[in-house]
Amino acid sequence: MRRVLVILLFLVPLKSFTQEKWSNAPGQTLLYYNDYNFTRVEIRGQFIEQDKASAPVDGTGLRQGEFNAWARHCLDSLKRVEGGVSYQRGVKLGVKMNSSSDWQLLQPYIVLDSVGGDLQREQYRFWARYASRHGQFIWSVHASFRALHEYREADPRPRNITSDLVLGASAGMEAGEYAISLEAAYRKYHQSCSVQFMDPSGSNATVIQSLGFGRYFTRFSGAKKSVDTRFQGSGYSIQGRLEPTSGIGWLAGAGYNAIYLVRHLPEFNEVPVSTILREEATLYGGKKWAHSYVVAGLDGIFKRGYENVIDQSSAFLSLGALQMYRQYSLRASVVGYNEWAFKKVNLGLQPMLAACYTAASDGISAMDWVACQTGLNLEISYRLSRKLYIYAAPRAQFTLFGKSNWCIDTMATIGIEF
Protein backbone atom coordinates (compact mmCIF):
# COMPACT_ATOMS: atom_id res chain seq x y z
CA MET A 1 0.00 0.00 0.00
CA ARG A 2 2.81 2.34 0.99
CA ARG A 3 4.68 1.70 -2.24
CA VAL A 4 1.54 2.23 -4.31
CA LEU A 5 0.99 5.56 -2.54
CA VAL A 6 4.56 6.58 -3.31
CA ILE A 7 4.27 5.77 -6.99
CA LEU A 8 0.84 7.33 -7.40
CA LEU A 9 1.91 10.59 -5.85
CA PHE A 10 5.01 11.17 -7.89
CA LEU A 11 3.96 10.42 -11.44
CA VAL A 12 3.96 13.87 -12.97
CA PRO A 13 2.54 14.11 -16.49
CA LEU A 14 4.78 15.77 -18.99
CA LYS A 15 3.45 18.78 -20.78
CA SER A 16 5.32 21.00 -23.10
CA PHE A 17 4.59 24.21 -21.31
CA THR A 18 7.17 26.07 -23.35
CA GLN A 19 4.51 26.30 -26.00
CA GLU A 20 1.90 27.45 -23.47
CA LYS A 21 4.14 30.28 -22.36
CA TRP A 22 4.64 31.37 -25.93
CA SER A 23 1.01 31.22 -26.98
CA ASN A 24 -0.38 32.75 -23.75
CA ALA A 25 1.92 35.73 -23.81
CA PRO A 26 0.14 38.38 -21.75
CA GLY A 27 0.15 42.14 -21.80
CA GLN A 28 1.90 44.11 -24.44
CA THR A 29 1.84 41.26 -26.97
CA LEU A 30 -1.61 42.65 -27.76
CA LEU A 31 0.10 45.52 -29.52
CA TYR A 32 1.59 43.18 -32.09
CA TYR A 33 -1.60 41.43 -33.18
CA ASN A 34 -3.63 42.47 -36.22
CA ASP A 35 -5.36 45.76 -35.52
CA TYR A 36 -8.97 44.82 -36.11
CA ASN A 37 -11.79 44.68 -33.57
CA PHE A 38 -13.76 41.52 -33.02
CA THR A 39 -15.98 39.60 -30.65
CA ARG A 40 -15.85 35.81 -30.74
CA VAL A 41 -18.21 33.28 -29.21
CA GLU A 42 -17.18 29.63 -29.21
CA ILE A 43 -18.57 26.30 -28.07
CA ARG A 44 -15.98 23.63 -27.62
CA GLY A 45 -15.90 19.95 -26.75
CA GLN A 46 -12.85 18.15 -25.40
CA PHE A 47 -12.20 14.42 -25.20
CA ILE A 48 -9.11 12.97 -23.48
CA GLU A 49 -8.47 9.26 -23.18
CA GLN A 50 -5.39 7.39 -21.94
CA ASP A 51 -4.72 3.66 -22.12
CA LYS A 52 -3.50 3.78 -18.51
CA ALA A 53 -3.19 6.80 -16.32
CA SER A 54 0.26 8.36 -16.29
CA ALA A 55 -0.92 10.24 -13.21
CA PRO A 56 -3.82 8.39 -11.52
CA VAL A 57 -4.41 11.43 -9.32
CA ASP A 58 -5.47 13.26 -12.49
CA GLY A 59 -7.64 10.43 -13.83
CA THR A 60 -7.62 8.44 -17.04
CA GLY A 61 -9.69 10.77 -19.17
CA LEU A 62 -11.74 13.91 -19.51
CA ARG A 63 -15.07 14.69 -21.19
CA GLN A 64 -15.67 18.40 -21.20
CA GLY A 65 -17.75 21.08 -22.83
CA GLU A 66 -16.73 24.73 -22.86
CA PHE A 67 -18.23 28.10 -23.69
CA ASN A 68 -15.88 30.97 -24.54
CA ALA A 69 -16.58 34.57 -25.36
CA TRP A 70 -13.98 37.25 -25.79
CA ALA A 71 -13.51 40.58 -27.47
CA ARG A 72 -10.55 42.65 -28.58
CA HIS A 73 -10.83 46.33 -29.23
CA CYS A 74 -8.28 48.80 -30.60
CA LEU A 75 -9.03 52.04 -28.77
CA ASP A 76 -6.62 53.77 -31.13
CA SER A 77 -3.36 52.83 -32.83
CA LEU A 78 -1.55 53.05 -29.48
CA LYS A 79 -3.99 51.36 -27.09
CA ARG A 80 -5.56 47.90 -27.10
CA VAL A 81 -7.92 46.23 -24.69
CA GLU A 82 -9.08 42.62 -24.52
CA GLY A 83 -11.36 40.68 -22.19
CA GLY A 84 -13.12 37.38 -22.01
CA VAL A 85 -15.12 34.83 -20.07
CA SER A 86 -15.16 31.06 -20.21
CA TYR A 87 -17.22 28.34 -18.61
CA GLN A 88 -16.16 24.69 -18.60
CA ARG A 89 -18.33 21.76 -17.54
CA GLY A 90 -17.06 18.21 -17.60
CA VAL A 91 -16.10 15.04 -15.84
CA LYS A 92 -12.65 13.67 -14.99
CA LEU A 93 -12.70 9.91 -15.27
CA GLY A 94 -11.07 7.39 -12.93
CA VAL A 95 -9.45 9.77 -10.45
CA LYS A 96 -7.56 7.78 -7.82
CA MET A 97 -5.79 8.65 -4.59
CA ASN A 98 -6.79 12.31 -4.83
CA SER A 99 -9.65 14.33 -3.39
CA SER A 100 -8.09 17.76 -3.97
CA SER A 101 -8.19 20.04 -6.98
CA ASP A 102 -5.08 21.47 -8.70
CA TRP A 103 -2.93 18.58 -7.49
CA GLN A 104 0.10 19.72 -9.54
CA LEU A 105 0.28 22.79 -7.33
CA LEU A 106 -0.29 21.02 -4.00
CA GLN A 107 1.42 17.67 -4.54
CA PRO A 108 2.47 15.86 -2.39
CA TYR A 109 0.49 17.65 0.36
CA ILE A 110 -2.92 16.71 -0.98
CA VAL A 111 -6.00 15.16 0.57
CA LEU A 112 -6.73 11.70 -0.77
CA ASP A 113 -9.27 8.96 -0.33
CA SER A 114 -8.75 5.27 -0.81
CA VAL A 115 -11.69 4.72 -3.19
CA GLY A 116 -11.65 7.39 -5.91
CA GLY A 117 -13.93 7.60 -8.93
CA ASP A 118 -15.12 10.08 -11.53
CA LEU A 119 -15.03 13.73 -10.55
CA GLN A 120 -17.45 16.32 -11.90
CA ARG A 121 -15.94 19.72 -12.61
CA GLU A 122 -17.05 23.19 -13.59
CA GLN A 123 -14.77 26.16 -14.02
CA TYR A 124 -15.45 29.84 -14.58
CA ARG A 125 -12.74 32.17 -15.79
CA PHE A 126 -12.75 35.91 -16.34
CA TRP A 127 -9.79 37.80 -17.72
CA ALA A 128 -8.84 41.17 -19.13
CA ARG A 129 -5.73 42.95 -20.32
CA TYR A 130 -4.86 46.40 -21.53
CA ALA A 131 -1.74 47.51 -23.39
CA SER A 132 -0.48 50.90 -24.44
CA ARG A 133 2.45 52.43 -26.28
CA HIS A 134 4.04 55.84 -25.62
CA GLY A 135 6.76 56.43 -28.18
CA GLN A 136 9.16 53.56 -27.66
CA PHE A 137 7.86 52.82 -24.18
CA ILE A 138 5.25 50.03 -23.87
CA TRP A 139 3.30 48.92 -20.83
CA SER A 140 0.39 46.69 -19.96
CA VAL A 141 -1.74 45.43 -17.10
CA HIS A 142 -3.64 42.16 -16.87
CA ALA A 143 -5.93 40.36 -14.45
CA SER A 144 -7.59 36.99 -14.37
CA PHE A 145 -9.87 35.19 -11.96
CA ARG A 146 -10.62 31.48 -11.99
CA ALA A 147 -13.24 29.72 -9.90
CA LEU A 148 -13.21 25.93 -9.94
CA HIS A 149 -15.82 23.60 -8.45
CA GLU A 150 -15.08 19.86 -8.40
CA TYR A 151 -17.32 17.29 -6.77
CA ARG A 152 -18.42 13.67 -6.76
CA GLU A 153 -21.97 12.40 -6.32
CA ALA A 154 -21.08 9.07 -4.69
CA ASP A 155 -19.15 8.31 -1.50
CA PRO A 156 -16.51 9.53 -0.86
CA ARG A 157 -17.84 12.94 -1.93
CA PRO A 158 -15.19 15.64 -2.26
CA ARG A 159 -16.51 19.13 -2.84
CA ASN A 160 -13.67 21.48 -3.70
CA ILE A 161 -14.11 25.17 -4.32
CA THR A 162 -11.09 27.03 -5.64
CA SER A 163 -10.53 30.69 -6.29
CA ASP A 164 -7.41 31.84 -8.08
CA LEU A 165 -6.65 35.50 -8.75
CA VAL A 166 -3.72 36.83 -10.79
CA LEU A 167 -2.86 40.51 -11.14
CA GLY A 168 0.08 41.64 -13.23
CA ALA A 169 1.77 44.47 -15.03
CA SER A 170 4.59 44.79 -17.49
CA ALA A 171 6.77 47.53 -18.86
CA GLY A 172 9.28 47.58 -21.66
CA MET A 173 10.52 49.31 -24.74
CA GLU A 174 10.81 48.76 -28.43
CA ALA A 175 14.26 48.65 -29.97
CA GLY A 176 14.31 48.28 -33.72
CA GLU A 177 12.29 45.25 -34.74
CA TYR A 178 12.15 43.85 -31.23
CA ALA A 179 10.43 44.63 -27.94
CA ILE A 180 12.01 43.93 -24.56
CA SER A 181 9.80 43.82 -21.50
CA LEU A 182 9.72 42.86 -17.85
CA GLU A 183 6.55 41.51 -16.29
CA ALA A 184 5.62 41.02 -12.64
CA ALA A 185 2.51 39.34 -11.32
CA TYR A 186 0.92 38.52 -7.97
CA ARG A 187 -1.22 35.44 -7.37
CA LYS A 188 -3.69 34.72 -4.57
CA TYR A 189 -4.93 31.16 -4.19
CA HIS A 190 -7.56 29.54 -1.99
CA GLN A 191 -9.11 26.08 -2.02
CA SER A 192 -11.61 24.59 0.40
CA CYS A 193 -11.73 20.82 0.18
CA SER A 194 -14.52 18.99 1.97
CA VAL A 195 -14.87 15.20 1.76
CA GLN A 196 -18.18 13.84 3.01
CA PHE A 197 -19.89 10.46 3.28
CA MET A 198 -23.67 10.19 2.99
CA ASP A 199 -23.92 6.45 3.65
CA PRO A 200 -25.97 6.02 6.88
CA SER A 201 -23.74 3.14 7.92
CA GLY A 202 -20.72 5.44 7.92
CA SER A 203 -17.73 6.12 5.73
CA ASN A 204 -16.57 3.42 3.34
CA ALA A 205 -13.06 4.83 2.92
CA THR A 206 -10.21 6.45 4.75
CA VAL A 207 -9.48 10.10 4.05
CA ILE A 208 -5.76 10.79 4.28
CA GLN A 209 -3.83 14.02 4.79
CA SER A 210 -0.85 13.06 2.65
CA LEU A 211 2.79 14.00 3.30
CA GLY A 212 4.31 12.17 0.32
CA PHE A 213 6.35 8.97 0.13
CA GLY A 214 3.44 7.11 1.71
CA ARG A 215 3.63 9.14 4.92
CA TYR A 216 0.58 10.99 6.21
CA PHE A 217 -0.84 12.68 9.28
CA THR A 218 -2.33 9.71 11.13
CA ARG A 219 -3.72 12.04 13.79
CA PHE A 220 -5.85 13.95 11.26
CA SER A 221 -6.68 11.09 8.88
CA GLY A 222 -9.26 8.36 9.21
CA ALA A 223 -12.72 7.13 8.32
CA LYS A 224 -14.97 9.99 9.35
CA LYS A 225 -18.30 11.35 8.14
CA SER A 226 -16.69 14.58 7.03
CA VAL A 227 -13.14 15.91 6.56
CA ASP A 228 -12.55 19.59 5.85
CA THR A 229 -9.27 21.04 4.60
CA ARG A 230 -8.32 24.48 3.40
CA PHE A 231 -5.34 25.42 1.23
CA GLN A 232 -4.37 29.02 0.94
CA GLY A 233 -1.38 31.02 -0.11
CA SER A 234 0.03 33.48 -2.54
CA GLY A 235 2.75 33.71 -5.11
CA TYR A 236 4.82 36.05 -7.20
CA SER A 237 6.29 35.85 -10.67
CA ILE A 238 8.75 37.85 -12.70
CA GLN A 239 9.48 37.37 -16.35
CA GLY A 240 11.70 38.99 -18.98
CA ARG A 241 10.76 38.69 -22.62
CA LEU A 242 12.18 39.52 -26.04
CA GLU A 243 9.84 39.29 -29.00
CA PRO A 244 9.63 40.54 -32.58
CA THR A 245 7.19 43.42 -33.10
CA SER A 246 6.36 42.21 -36.61
CA GLY A 247 5.64 38.68 -35.40
CA ILE A 248 8.59 37.36 -37.43
CA GLY A 249 12.03 36.90 -35.90
CA TRP A 250 13.77 35.59 -32.83
CA LEU A 251 12.09 35.29 -29.47
CA ALA A 252 13.46 34.53 -26.04
CA GLY A 253 12.39 34.72 -22.42
CA ALA A 254 13.33 33.88 -18.86
CA GLY A 255 11.05 33.71 -15.89
CA TYR A 256 10.81 32.82 -12.23
CA ASN A 257 7.77 32.23 -10.09
CA ALA A 258 7.23 31.09 -6.53
CA ILE A 259 4.08 30.19 -4.64
CA TYR A 260 3.58 28.92 -1.11
CA LEU A 261 0.47 27.13 0.04
CA VAL A 262 -0.48 26.37 3.63
CA ARG A 263 -2.82 23.49 4.51
CA HIS A 264 -5.22 24.31 7.37
CA LEU A 265 -7.60 21.92 9.12
CA PRO A 266 -10.76 23.86 10.10
CA GLU A 267 -12.09 21.09 12.39
CA PHE A 268 -8.86 21.15 14.42
CA ASN A 269 -8.87 24.81 15.41
CA GLU A 270 -7.71 25.85 11.91
CA VAL A 271 -4.28 24.40 12.66
CA PRO A 272 -1.78 24.88 9.83
CA VAL A 273 -0.29 21.40 9.34
CA SER A 274 1.93 21.79 6.31
CA THR A 275 3.32 24.28 3.81
CA ILE A 276 4.50 23.64 0.30
CA LEU A 277 6.78 26.12 -1.45
CA ARG A 278 6.96 25.70 -5.20
CA GLU A 279 9.50 27.58 -7.31
CA GLU A 280 9.84 27.42 -11.05
CA ALA A 281 12.45 28.89 -13.37
CA THR A 282 12.00 28.95 -17.13
CA LEU A 283 14.26 29.70 -20.04
CA TYR A 284 13.16 29.52 -23.65
CA GLY A 285 14.20 30.68 -27.07
CA GLY A 286 13.15 30.19 -30.64
CA LYS A 287 12.33 31.69 -33.97
CA LYS A 288 9.05 32.58 -35.57
CA TRP A 289 8.31 32.83 -39.25
CA ALA A 290 5.12 33.88 -41.01
CA HIS A 291 3.43 30.47 -40.76
CA SER A 292 5.70 28.47 -38.46
CA TYR A 293 7.83 28.55 -35.34
CA VAL A 294 10.32 26.49 -33.34
CA VAL A 295 10.71 26.99 -29.60
CA ALA A 296 13.08 25.16 -27.26
CA GLY A 297 12.76 25.49 -23.51
CA LEU A 298 14.24 24.45 -20.23
CA ASP A 299 12.13 24.43 -17.08
CA GLY A 300 13.24 23.72 -13.54
CA ILE A 301 10.83 23.10 -10.68
CA PHE A 302 11.94 23.03 -7.06
CA LYS A 303 9.51 22.07 -4.32
CA ARG A 304 10.05 22.25 -0.59
CA GLY A 305 7.61 20.83 1.90
CA TYR A 306 7.36 21.82 5.57
CA GLU A 307 5.49 19.63 8.08
CA ASN A 308 4.31 21.31 11.23
CA VAL A 309 4.78 19.62 14.59
CA ILE A 310 1.42 19.95 16.34
CA ASP A 311 1.44 19.86 20.12
CA GLN A 312 -0.46 17.49 22.39
CA SER A 313 -3.07 19.98 23.55
CA SER A 314 -6.62 20.17 22.25
CA ALA A 315 -5.79 23.71 21.08
CA PHE A 316 -3.64 22.10 18.34
CA LEU A 317 -0.81 24.61 18.48
CA SER A 318 2.10 24.39 16.09
CA LEU A 319 5.51 23.99 17.76
CA GLY A 320 7.31 24.74 14.50
CA ALA A 321 7.92 23.24 11.10
CA LEU A 322 10.27 20.55 9.86
CA GLN A 323 11.54 20.79 6.33
CA MET A 324 11.01 17.28 5.01
CA TYR A 325 10.01 17.07 1.35
CA ARG A 326 12.26 18.17 -1.52
CA GLN A 327 11.70 17.70 -5.22
CA TYR A 328 13.77 18.84 -8.17
CA SER A 329 12.51 18.53 -11.74
CA LEU A 330 14.33 19.53 -14.88
CA ARG A 331 12.46 19.43 -18.14
CA ALA A 332 13.72 20.11 -21.66
CA SER A 333 11.34 20.43 -24.57
CA VAL A 334 11.27 21.38 -28.23
CA VAL A 335 8.09 22.36 -30.04
CA GLY A 336 7.71 23.05 -33.73
CA TYR A 337 4.72 24.33 -35.67
CA ASN A 338 3.86 24.80 -39.30
CA GLU A 339 0.66 26.07 -40.83
CA TRP A 340 -0.65 25.61 -44.34
CA ALA A 341 -3.32 28.07 -45.40
CA PHE A 342 -5.75 27.19 -48.18
CA LYS A 343 -8.78 29.09 -49.41
CA LYS A 344 -11.13 28.19 -46.55
CA VAL A 345 -9.09 25.68 -44.62
CA ASN A 346 -6.09 26.16 -42.37
CA LEU A 347 -4.00 23.14 -41.44
CA GLY A 348 -1.46 23.19 -38.59
CA LEU A 349 0.98 20.50 -37.52
CA GLN A 350 2.84 20.64 -34.23
CA PRO A 351 5.40 17.98 -33.30
CA MET A 352 6.74 18.03 -29.74
CA LEU A 353 9.54 16.27 -27.88
CA ALA A 354 10.22 16.52 -24.13
CA ALA A 355 12.33 14.82 -21.50
CA CYS A 356 12.08 15.23 -17.75
CA TYR A 357 14.31 14.22 -14.85
CA THR A 358 12.91 14.36 -11.33
CA ALA A 359 14.47 13.58 -7.97
CA ALA A 360 12.52 13.64 -4.71
CA SER A 361 13.32 12.98 -1.08
CA ASP A 362 11.68 13.44 2.31
CA GLY A 363 14.75 12.93 4.48
CA ILE A 364 13.76 9.31 5.10
CA SER A 365 13.20 7.95 1.59
CA ALA A 366 14.42 9.11 -1.83
CA MET A 367 13.71 8.29 -5.44
CA ASP A 368 14.40 9.64 -8.93
CA TRP A 369 13.11 8.91 -12.39
CA VAL A 370 13.32 9.95 -16.04
CA ALA A 371 10.36 10.30 -18.38
CA CYS A 372 10.29 11.03 -22.10
CA GLN A 373 7.35 12.22 -24.12
CA THR A 374 6.68 12.77 -27.77
CA GLY A 375 3.51 14.12 -29.30
CA LEU A 376 1.91 15.32 -32.49
CA ASN A 377 -0.84 17.93 -32.60
CA LEU A 378 -2.93 18.46 -35.68
CA GLU A 379 -5.05 21.58 -36.05
CA ILE A 380 -7.68 22.01 -38.72
CA SER A 381 -9.82 25.09 -39.02
CA TYR A 382 -12.51 25.67 -41.62
CA ARG A 383 -14.31 28.92 -42.26
CA LEU A 384 -17.93 28.13 -43.09
CA SER A 385 -18.75 31.73 -43.87
CA ARG A 386 -17.26 35.14 -43.20
CA LYS A 387 -18.41 34.97 -39.58
CA LEU A 388 -18.72 31.28 -38.80
CA TYR A 389 -15.80 28.90 -38.39
CA ILE A 390 -15.11 25.42 -37.06
CA TYR A 391 -11.89 24.24 -35.55
CA ALA A 392 -10.62 20.80 -34.56
CA ALA A 393 -7.38 19.88 -32.83
CA PRO A 394 -6.71 16.16 -32.39
CA ARG A 395 -3.54 15.43 -30.42
CA ALA A 396 -1.73 12.18 -29.79
CA GLN A 397 0.91 11.80 -27.11
CA PHE A 398 3.14 8.92 -26.19
CA THR A 399 4.92 8.83 -22.84
CA LEU A 400 7.69 6.50 -21.81
CA PHE A 401 8.06 6.21 -18.06
CA GLY A 402 9.21 2.71 -17.27
CA LYS A 403 6.09 1.57 -19.08
CA SER A 404 4.60 3.16 -22.20
CA ASN A 405 1.47 5.22 -22.12
CA TRP A 406 -0.53 6.81 -24.91
CA CYS A 407 -2.96 9.66 -24.68
CA ILE A 408 -5.49 10.96 -27.23
CA ASP A 409 -6.67 14.52 -26.68
CA THR A 410 -9.24 15.80 -29.14
CA MET A 411 -10.87 19.20 -29.18
CA ALA A 412 -13.59 20.43 -31.53
CA THR A 413 -14.80 24.04 -31.64
CA ILE A 414 -17.48 25.93 -33.44
CA GLY A 415 -17.26 29.68 -33.27
CA ILE A 416 -18.78 32.84 -34.60
CA GLU A 417 -17.02 36.16 -35.03
CA PHE A 418 -18.65 39.58 -35.12
Place this chain on the structure above:
Amino acid sequence: MRKILGIILLLIVTSCVKTIPGGGMCHLTLQAQLPSGEKIVALQVDNSLPGNQIRNINTGETYPIPVFVNGQCELDVLKGVYIIAFDGVAALPNGKGYKVRCTEHATILTAVSLVQDGENVTLKLQVMQ
Protein backbone atom coordinates in the same frame (compact mmCIF):
# COMPACT_ATOMS: atom_id res chain seq x y z
CA MET B 1 19.05 39.61 -10.25
CA ARG B 2 20.00 36.46 -8.29
CA LYS B 3 20.31 38.55 -5.15
CA ILE B 4 16.84 40.11 -5.59
CA LEU B 5 15.28 36.72 -6.23
CA GLY B 6 17.08 35.31 -3.20
CA ILE B 7 15.72 38.11 -0.97
CA ILE B 8 12.16 37.62 -2.30
CA LEU B 9 12.39 33.89 -1.65
CA LEU B 10 13.78 34.41 1.84
CA LEU B 11 10.91 36.81 2.63
CA ILE B 12 8.34 34.29 1.39
CA VAL B 13 9.79 31.44 3.43
CA THR B 14 10.35 33.38 6.63
CA SER B 15 6.93 35.01 6.50
CA CYS B 16 5.00 31.78 6.18
CA VAL B 17 7.05 29.07 7.91
CA LYS B 18 8.46 29.08 11.43
CA THR B 19 11.02 26.32 11.13
CA ILE B 20 12.46 24.26 13.97
CA PRO B 21 16.24 24.88 14.06
CA GLY B 22 18.68 22.06 13.34
CA GLY B 23 18.03 18.90 11.33
CA GLY B 24 14.92 16.78 11.26
CA MET B 25 16.17 14.16 13.72
CA CYS B 26 16.34 14.25 17.50
CA HIS B 27 18.85 12.18 19.48
CA LEU B 28 16.73 10.88 22.35
CA THR B 29 18.11 9.59 25.65
CA LEU B 30 15.62 7.71 27.85
CA GLN B 31 16.37 7.14 31.53
CA ALA B 32 14.25 4.66 33.50
CA GLN B 33 13.63 5.21 37.21
CA LEU B 34 12.04 2.84 39.73
CA PRO B 35 9.83 4.30 42.49
CA SER B 36 12.21 2.84 45.09
CA GLY B 37 15.20 4.50 43.45
CA GLU B 38 16.96 1.14 42.99
CA LYS B 39 19.46 0.91 40.16
CA ILE B 40 18.34 -0.92 37.02
CA VAL B 41 20.98 -3.10 35.36
CA ALA B 42 18.88 -3.93 32.31
CA LEU B 43 15.36 -3.28 31.14
CA GLN B 44 13.96 -5.36 28.31
CA VAL B 45 10.78 -4.46 26.38
CA ASP B 46 8.92 -6.88 24.14
CA ASN B 47 8.48 -4.75 21.02
CA SER B 48 6.20 -7.29 19.37
CA LEU B 49 3.37 -6.27 21.69
CA PRO B 50 1.27 -3.55 20.03
CA GLY B 51 1.21 -1.07 22.92
CA ASN B 52 4.96 -1.12 23.53
CA GLN B 53 6.29 1.70 21.42
CA ILE B 54 7.45 5.23 20.94
CA ARG B 55 4.89 6.71 18.54
CA ASN B 56 4.67 10.12 16.85
CA ILE B 57 1.15 11.39 17.59
CA ASN B 58 0.94 13.42 14.37
CA THR B 59 2.48 11.25 11.69
CA GLY B 60 2.29 7.83 13.32
CA GLU B 61 5.97 6.85 12.98
CA THR B 62 6.78 4.18 15.55
CA TYR B 63 10.17 3.22 16.90
CA PRO B 64 11.03 0.02 18.77
CA ILE B 65 12.30 0.59 22.31
CA PRO B 66 15.92 -0.51 22.70
CA VAL B 67 17.26 -2.42 25.70
CA PHE B 68 17.99 -0.13 28.65
CA VAL B 69 21.53 -0.70 29.94
CA ASN B 70 22.21 0.72 33.40
CA GLY B 71 18.79 2.32 33.24
CA GLN B 72 19.45 4.19 30.02
CA CYS B 73 19.00 3.82 26.26
CA GLU B 74 19.52 6.06 23.23
CA LEU B 75 17.86 6.28 19.83
CA ASP B 76 17.27 8.73 16.98
CA VAL B 77 13.71 9.81 16.22
CA LEU B 78 12.12 12.28 13.85
CA LYS B 79 11.42 15.52 15.70
CA GLY B 80 7.84 15.61 16.92
CA VAL B 81 5.48 14.88 19.78
CA TYR B 82 5.59 11.32 21.06
CA ILE B 83 3.67 8.81 23.13
CA ILE B 84 6.06 6.60 25.11
CA ALA B 85 4.43 3.56 26.67
CA PHE B 86 5.58 0.04 27.42
CA ASP B 87 5.55 -2.93 29.76
CA GLY B 88 8.95 -4.51 30.44
CA VAL B 89 11.09 -6.55 32.73
CA ALA B 90 13.73 -4.76 34.80
CA ALA B 91 16.71 -6.66 36.20
CA LEU B 92 18.31 -5.36 39.39
CA PRO B 93 21.95 -5.78 40.61
CA ASN B 94 20.82 -8.31 43.25
CA GLY B 95 19.46 -10.57 40.55
CA LYS B 96 15.84 -9.78 41.26
CA GLY B 97 13.51 -8.94 38.38
CA TYR B 98 10.44 -6.73 38.32
CA LYS B 99 7.66 -6.43 35.82
CA VAL B 100 7.44 -2.68 35.19
CA ARG B 101 5.09 -0.38 33.30
CA CYS B 102 5.65 3.07 31.82
CA THR B 103 2.44 5.12 31.39
CA GLU B 104 3.58 8.65 32.18
CA HIS B 105 3.46 9.68 28.49
CA ALA B 106 0.90 7.12 27.33
CA THR B 107 -1.82 9.40 25.93
CA ILE B 108 -1.92 12.27 23.44
CA LEU B 109 -2.54 14.77 26.25
CA THR B 110 0.54 13.58 28.18
CA ALA B 111 2.75 13.06 25.10
CA VAL B 112 6.27 14.47 25.22
CA SER B 113 7.64 17.07 22.76
CA LEU B 114 10.97 16.14 21.19
CA VAL B 115 11.91 19.11 19.03
CA GLN B 116 15.52 19.81 20.00
CA ASP B 117 18.53 18.12 18.37
CA GLY B 118 19.13 16.25 21.66
CA GLU B 119 16.54 15.47 24.35
CA ASN B 120 16.67 13.65 27.71
CA VAL B 121 13.49 12.12 29.08
CA THR B 122 13.22 10.48 32.51
CA LEU B 123 10.58 7.76 32.70
CA LYS B 124 9.09 7.02 36.12
CA LEU B 125 8.23 3.34 36.09
CA GLN B 126 5.46 1.58 37.98
CA VAL B 127 6.18 -1.83 39.48
CA MET B 128 3.56 -4.44 38.59
CA GLN B 129 2.52 -6.98 41.19
